[in-house]
Amino acid sequence: MARTARAPKTASARRPAGARARPRELVSIIAPIFNEIDNLPELNRRVQAVMGSGSYDWELLLVDDGSTDGSTEAILALARSDEHIRPIVFARNFGHQIAVTAGLDHARGAAIVIIDADLQDPPELIPDLLAKWREGFEVVYAVRAEREGETWFKRLTASIFYRLIYRITDVKIPLDVGDFRLLDRQVVETLNRMRERHRFLRGMSAWVGFRQVGVPYRRAARAAGVTKYPFRKMLRLAINAVTGFSYFPLQLATYFGFVSAGLSGLAIPVVVIMRLIGHQAFFGQATTLIAVLFLGGVQLISLGILGEYVGRLYDEAKGRPLYVLRQIPPPTGGRS
Ligand code: UDP
Ligand code: MG
Helix, strand or coil, rough: CCCCCCCCCCCCHHCCCCCCCCCCCEEEEEEECCCCCCHHHHHHHHHHHHCCCCCCEEEEEEEEEECCHHHHHHHHHHHCCCCEEEEEEEEECCCCHHHHHHHHHCCCEHHHHHCCCCCCCCCHHHHHHHHHHCCCCCCCEEEEEEEEEHHHHHHHHHHHHHHHHHHHCCCCCCEEEEEEEEHHHHHHHHHHHHCCCCCCCHHHHHCCCCCCEEEEEEEECCCCCCCCCCHHHHHHHHHHHHHCCCCHHHHHHHHHHHHHHHHHHHHHHHHHHHHHHCCCCCCCCCHHHHHHHHHHHHHHHHHHHHHHHHHHHHHHHHHCCCCCECCCCCCCCCCC
C-alpha cells in the first residue's frame, strides 16, 4: 500500500537518547478532515495540551479527505512544524468512514483514538479513554450523554437511526455512540483485515468482540463551520449500516409476500360466496387499480432493496482500493 508522503519518525527517534529505559507507549489519534480549516489550529492546540501533559508518546494523523478550503496546505504546514503530526492526503473526497480507515491503516500506536476534527468530541476525554484501556478494555467508546448545538431534526434522525440499527442488525451496536473511541492495537489489526467498501466502523468494531466499555461524555456543538454530513450522506451511512450487518430488508419481501398471498387466499372464497348469494361486492375498476398499484409499488420497493445489495456485491467484486493517496514530496531529503 502507498505510504504517506512524509516519512514519519519512529517513536524512539523523538526521545533524547537514554532519557528513559522503557520506551513510552505510542498513542495514535486519527482526525478525518474535510474542509475544517477553521478548526485545525484549535484541534491541534487542544490535542497538544492533553497529550503533551500525559505520559504517552503520541502521533496525530490528520487525514485530509479531499478538502478544497486550504485545509490540505494547513495540515502540511502543521506537519512540517511538529513531528507529532502525520499528514495523509487523499486524491479526492472519499468520505468520513474511508478517511478514518486510512488513519487506521497508517496508525502505529499501541492504542488508537478516533476523533472528529470539529471538536464535537473533546480531546480532553482521551485520558479517560486511556485509563479504561489501561484497565484492560480493548474497545473504549464514548457515549453521547448530551448533545449540544444540533438541530432537533439531527437529534431525532440520529435517535431513530441508532435504535433501528440496534433492532435489526445482528451485532449489538451500542446506542448513542459515534466513532469517537479508543481501539487497542489488536482490534485495529483485525479491522484492517476487513476491507469491505461500504463501511460502518462502529458496527465493525462491535462485531470484532473483545472487551468493550463505554465512557459518557457531553457532545459539544461544532466549533466552527457547518456539518459535512448532509442528510444524503447520513442516509448513505444508515443504509450501509443496515446492509452491512443485516439481511432483514431482503427478508421483508418474503414476509410481505406471505401476508398478501394469505390475505388473497382468504379473500377469494369470501368474494365468490358473496357473489353467489347475489351480493354486488368488489366490482369496478377502482378496486383492481388500487390493488395493482399497491402490489406494483411493493414489488418495486423490493427490487430496489435487492438492488442495494446487488450493487454492493458488484462494488466488492471490482476490488478497487478503498482510497487513493496524493503523494506530496517531502520538503528536503526525506524518505518516501
Ligand atoms: N468528514 C470527512 N469527510 C466527509 C465528511 C466529513 O472527513 O466527507 C469529517 C469532518 O471533517 C469531521 C468528521 O468527519 O471531522 C465528522 O463530520 P461532521 O462533523 O460534519 O459530522 P456531524 O458531526 O455533523 O455528524
Ligand atoms: Mg461534527
